[in-house]
Amino acid sequence: MPHPSSAFPTLGILGDGQLGRMTAQAAIRMGMRVKWLAPRASGPMNGLGEGTVGDWKDPDVLRRFAHGCTVVTVESEWAPAEHLAEVLPEGTALWPGPETLFVIRDKGRQKQTLADAGLPVPAFRRCPAVEDALAAAHHFGYPVLLKQYRGSYDGYGNATVRSDEELRAAWPDLADEDGLLVEAWVPFVRELSVLVARRPGGEHVVYPVAYTEQRDHRCHAVVVPAGIPEAVAREARRVGLAAVEAVGGVGLTAVELFEREDGQILVNELAPRPHNTGHYSIEGSHTSQFENHVRAILDWPLGDPGLRAPAAAMVNVLGRRDGTPSAETVRAALEIPGVTVHLYGKTHVRPRRKMGHVTATGTDPDEVRRRAEDAAARIVL
Amino acid sequence: MPHPSSAFPTLGILGDGQLGRMTAQAAIRMGMRVKWLAPRASGPMNGLGEGTVGDWKDPDVLRRFAHGCTVVTVESEWAPAEHLAEVLPEGTALWPGPETLFVIRDKGRQKQTLADAGLPVPAFRRCPAVEDALAAAHHFGYPVLLKQYRGSYDGYGNATVRSDEELRAAWPDLADEDGLLVEAWVPFVRELSVLVARRPGGEHVVYPVAYTEQRDHRCHAVVVPAGIPEAVAREARRVGLAAVEAVGGVGLTAVELFEREDGQILVNELAPRPHNTGHYSIEGSHTSQFENHVRAILDWPLGDPGLRAPAAAMVNVLGRRDGTPSAETVRAALEIPGVTVHLYGKTHVRPRRKMGHVTATGTDPDEVRRRAEDAAARIVL
Numbered sequence: 109m110p111h112p113s114s115a116f117p118t119l120g121i122l123g124d125g126q127l128g129r130m131t132a133q134a135a136i137r138m139g140m141r142v143k144w145l146a147p148r149a150s151g152p153m154n155g156l157g158e159g160t161v162g163d164w165k166d167p168d169v170l171r172r173f174a175h176g177c178t179v180v181t182v183e184s185e186w187a188p189a190e191h192l193a194e195v196l197p198e199g200t201a202l203w204p205g206p207e208t209l210f211v212i213r214d215k216g217r218q219k220q221t222l223a224d225a226g227l228p229v230p231a232f233r234r235c236p237a238v239e240d241a242l243a244a245a246h247h248f249g250y251p252v253l254l255k256q257y258r259g260s261y262d263g264y265g266n267a268t269v270r271s272d273e274e275l276r277a278a279w280p281d282l283a284d285e286d287g288l289l290v291e292a293w294v295p296f297v298r299e300l301s302v303l304v305a306r307r308p309g310g311e312h313v314v315y316p317v318a319y320t321e322q323r324d325h326r327c328h329a330v331v332v333p334a335g336i337p338e339a340v341a342r343e344a345r346r347v348g349l350a351a352v353e354a355v356g357g358v359g360l361t362a363v364e365l366f367e368r369e370d371g372q373i374l375v376n377e378l379a380p381r382p383h384n385t386g387h388y389s390i391e392g393s394h395t396s397q398f399e400n401h402v403r404a405i406l407d408w409p410l411g412d413p414g415l416r417a418p419a420a421a422m423v424n425v426l427g428r429r430d431g432t433p434s435a436e437t438v439r440a441a442l443e444i445p446g447v448t449v450h451l452y453g454k455t456h457v458r459p460r461r462k463m464g465h466v467t468a469t470g471t472d473p474d475e476v477r478r479r480a481e482d483a484a485a486r487i488v489l
Numbered sequence: 490m491p492h493p494s495s496a497f498p499t500l501g502i503l504g505d506g507q508l509g510r511m512t513a514q515a516a517i518r519m520g521m522r523v524k525w526l527a528p529r530a531s532g533p534m535n536g537l538g539e540g541t542v543g544d545w546k547d548p549d550v551l552r553r554f555a556h557g558c559t560v561v562t563v564e565s566e567w568a569p570a571e572h573l574a575e576v577l578p579e580g581t582a583l584w585p586g587p588e589t590l591f592v593i594r595d596k597g598r599q600k601q602t603l604a605d606a607g608l609p610v611p612a613f614r615r616c617p618a619v620e621d622a623l624a625a626a627h628h629f630g631y632p633v634l635l636k637q638y639r640g641s642y643d644g645y646g647n648a649t650v651r652s653d654e655e656l657r658a659a660w661p662d663l664a665d666e667d668g669l670l671v672e673a674w675v676p677f678v679r680e681l682s683v684l685v686a687r688r689p690g691g692e693h694v695v696y697p698v699a700y701t702e703q704r705d706h707r708c709h710a711v712v713v714p715a716g717i718p719e720a721v722a723r724e725a726r727r728v729g730l731a732a733v734e735a736v737g738g739v740g741l742t743a744v745e746l747f748e749r750e751d752g753q754i755l756v757n758e759l760a761p762r763p764h765n766t767g768h769y770s771i772e773g774s775h776t777s778q779f780e781n782h783v784r785a786i787l788d789w790p791l792g793d794p795g796l797r798a799p800a801a802a803m804v805n806v807l808g809r810r811d812g813t814p815s816a817e818t819v820r821a822a823l824e825i826p827g828v829t830v831h832l833y834g835k836t837h838v839r840p841r842r843k844m845g846h847v848t849a850t851g852t853d854p855d856e857v858r859r860r861a862e863d864a865a866a867r868i869v870l
Contacts, residue, residue, distance in 0.1 A: 115815035116832075133514065136536060139816065139832025139845065155517060155538045391797070394827040394850070403823065412826040416772070416850050417797050434496035435520065442784065445793040446775040451497075451520025464520065469775070469797050 116140050117406055118176050120200075122164060122192065123183035124153040126452040126462065127382050130390065131183065132156045134398035145173040151455040164188055171195045179203060179405045181359060185213050185380050186259070203308070203358045203405040204380040211355045212380050214257045216289045218355070225354035227347060228374045230366070231292035238279045241290045245275055248292035254282055255289040263325025268293065294374055296366035300334055301385035302348025305360050305400035307407050312352070313400065315393070315413040317344045320364070320385045326460065327384045329481065330422045331473050332392060332415060340371045347373050355380070360401035362386060384424070384462070389413070391448050391467045392420025417469040421477040423484035425464035427457040433489035444483040446470060457489045464489070497521050498787055499557050501581075503545060503573065504564035505534040507833040507843065508763050511771065512564065513537045515779035526554040532836040545569055552576045560584060560786045562740060566594050566761050567640070584689070584739045584786040585761040592736045593761050595638045597670045599736070606735035608728060609755045611747070612673035619660045622671050626656055629673035635663055636670040644706025649674065675755055677747035681715055682766035683729025686741050686781035688788050693733070694781065696774070696794040698725045701745070701766045707841065708765040710862065711803045712854050713773060713796060721752045728754050736761070741782035743767060765805070765843070770794070772829050772848045773801025798850040802858035804865035806845035808838040814870035825864040827851060838870045845870070 119135045121128040124146035132142040132153065142157030149161050162169045165188050174180055174192060179201040182189050190206045211221050216234045223229050233244040245252045254275070256265035267282060269275040282288055299322060303315040319334035320327060334341065348363040355361070355378060362383030364376040386397035395403075395411025403410055433454065441449055451464035464487065468480040500516045502509040505527035513523040513534065523538030530542050543550045546569050555561055555573060560582040563570050571587045592602050597615040604610050614625040626633045635656070637646035648663060650656040663669055680703060684696040700715035701708060715722065729744040736742070736759060743764030745757040767778035776784075776792025784791055808814075814835065822830055832845035845868065849861040 115813055115817075116834075117816060133518065136834070137514070137831055138819070139814075139834050142536060155523060157536045394829075399829075408820050409823045411823060414827070432496055433520070435498060436496075438519070439789050442790045442792060446795070448775075448780075450518055453497075453517070453520050 117178035118143060119402060120144070120174060120177035120180035121153075121183055122146070122180065122187035122189065124149055124159070125183055126152045128153055128183035129156060129452060130387070130398045131181070131382060131401055134396060135402045138399070138402070140402070143173060143177060145169065151453045154453060165191045167191070167195045171197070174200055181381075181401070181405050182209070183381055185209050201405065204361070205356060205358060208356050208358070208380050212378050215255055215260070215377065216257050218378060219289065221354055222351055222375050225350065227351055227354060228372065230294045230374055230376075233290050234287070235290050236287040238276060238283070241275055241279065241288060242272055244290040245269070245272070248290070251293045253291040253293060254278055255291060256282055256284060257286065257289055258284070266325070294366045294368065296374075297369050298334070298336070298367040299376070300336070300344050300365040300367055300373070301330070301383070302344055302363045302365060303360060303383065303386045303389075303397050303413070304349055304352040304357065304363065305397070305404045305410050305413070306352055306357055307404050307410065308358050309407070310353075311410065312349065313410045313413045314345050314349050315386065315389065315397070316415060317341045318385050318388070324460070326424075326426070328424060329477060330385050330388055331477050332388055332420050333473065335473060336367065337371065340367060340373065343371070343373045347375060351375050351378060359405045360386070360397050387450070387465050388420040388422040388467050390450070392416060392469050418471045419473040419476045420467060420469045421473065421480040422465050422467045423477075423480040424462055425451070425466060425484050425487045425489070427459050427461040427463050428488055430458055431456070433457045433463065437486055437488045440486040441466065441483040444479055444486075447479055447483040449483065449487070451489070498559035499524060500783060501525070501555060501558035501561035502534075502564055503527070503561065503568035503570065505530055505540070506564055507533045509534055509564040510537060510833060511768070511779045512562070512763060512782055515777060516783045519780070519783070521783070524554060524558060526550065532834045535834060546572045548572070548576045552578075555581055562762075562782070562786050563590070564762055566590050582786065585742070586737060586739060589737050589739070589761050593759050596636055596641070596758065597638050599759060600670065602735055603732055603756050606731065608732055608735060609753065611675045611755050611757075614671050615668070616671050617668040619657060619664070622656055622660065622669060623653055625671040626650070626653070629671070632674040634672040634674060635659055636672060637663055637665060638667065638670055639665070647706070675747045675749065678750050679715070679717070679748040680757070681717070681725050681746040681748055681754070682711070682764070683725055683744045683746060684741060684764065684767045684770070684778050684794070685730055685733040685738065685744065686778070686785045686791050686794070687733055687738055688785050688791065689739050690788070691734075692791065693730065694791045694794045695726050695730050696767065696770065696778070697796060698722045699766050699769070705841070707805075707807070709805060710858060711766045711769050712858050713769055713801050714854065716854060717748065718752065721748060721754065724752070724754045728756060732756050732759060740786045741767070741778050768831070768846050769801040769803035769848050771831070773797060773850050799852045800854040800857045801848060801850045802854065802861040803846050803848045804858070804861040805843055806832070806847060806865050806868045806870070808840050808842040808844050809869055811839055812837070814838045814844065818867055818869045821867040822847065822864040825860055825867075828860055828864040830864065830868070832870070
């Protein structure tokens, strides 16, 4: 079908998951055209924009995909942006830039870049061999974290070890040819998140600090405001923005932070794209992280990141079984007043897979969170 | 592309305008599949769901379209629901029902139904011939409104006449074979709107009363809360709900009302679908009119129609020229903080055509409206 608004920007998305889905929804709402390319169709982008399922490292496939795009973005730091960069048509932008992805993809390089910029990060050492890791662990004191440089997420590719024996046991399964990153364990009191939307010229907006709660190494709930002292919030926003500037982030970049008991803020890690800790912003903020991502990569004026209501909370809906998702239980969740249910249209449900989320807004953060928790718990896809 | 969530409902939409677009967006967000059918593709549904452009009165086309739909809805009271009803597959619902559309489509029948239900409506008389109209005008006193029974909207097919001469002059151009509806002119102080979402069993929610402002017989701005005395608001909501019940409305029904100087509420007319006066609810309400329309026609629990922020305002973006829309001026609108821009993706702009809208939320209705006006005025597509 020929597209309408040819004088409107066309957004290209490499990927077909929920982040691409919600980015596409924001772009379409503003009248834009959306194209996407992914190696398979897992569901979330079905029925949104113009999709291509194909080999996204193939120059011809990439060239056809990028044709007519005003800007292309990735929904994951692992999408092959560097392959696209090689065939990018004149006049088509690509954000985040390959340099930013290069720094962020490797946790050792990312940590070093942040440390070099003077930002507070947990003590870390890049360890090529198990002996280096043992030395680092003795230097930091146990427990320490072993992290793969590339590809680890949500608890995969990581291990917390408490002794030489545990470290030696964990090493062979985890270590790549360049070894592992060893990090001192941080006795944090809270995990926080700061989202920054940044235009190519450096103009930016910083979202309010979000309180984020993990369960089994996976984002479970997010509450804004975070309920932290103003001085801590200020420091978190300062550190968050400086971290994004240090990696040259353009578009939306999420900064995961630790808050120590003494209020000190440390950077945990960066994601160069809209992030699970910012989903609340669709209903909770004047401008969602997805809309500001689109505006930033188009070099358009950024929107107000402030809250629309005094408080917002988001709770993830995870898979609890294997099979085809069913809407059977969604009705029960909708009985809870004042919640918004997002389901991602994934064709398969698996235990712990992110299938959707629920957002609630209101005046009291605790009450708002209870409502979101209650609704999310009722959804068994 | 095969669709993901086969155990999720599929929503069918007859029509491809902005009301279908925003209904589709709400359904997709909840993980549903969307199909649409329209005689041509004017743009708003491009890139959303699975579209068919074809003869929507053809039983075969309708049968193929309805296949697999859980429920089919219309985005206009003029969509051929009665043709669809004849070929509706077992197990597929159609809302609003053809009986409701039958009553609403004919302004004479609609007014009579409301009057028969004891609802306050402006004095009216169905006039087959010009002499009947003159008699009615003398009975009511000038000015009176002449209205076509079918198809009139936004100032088209209507005339306000102030004398026998004007009435006689207007008659030949307007009158159908069954004449015209003649209505007493109501000296109203405000136009108001009440939205009702209603499930097949009668369960319903009523939105807060909205203040609506027309320019050149067309919706220009909507502000909620309406800034009216509590007793007037209560009466408007009572009348609005009773009007929807009188026509058996299922799904979202909008009730346009007049408020007289003495606070009396009169029903102007009904729309059996999401309505321009409810667009503010996407950002302004806990549950938008589009989401509640989808929930109502699926017979799912309805959502909280209350405001998410203390005040919301919506201003339409109308076309100001003929041609292909351009995004050039959208940037300037986005400089205004705290507004959300919706552009409908129409392929052609024409003077006064509804091309999009802007919503602002905040604490003070006047300030919120100024922001929405300012942003909308900057957009010249």
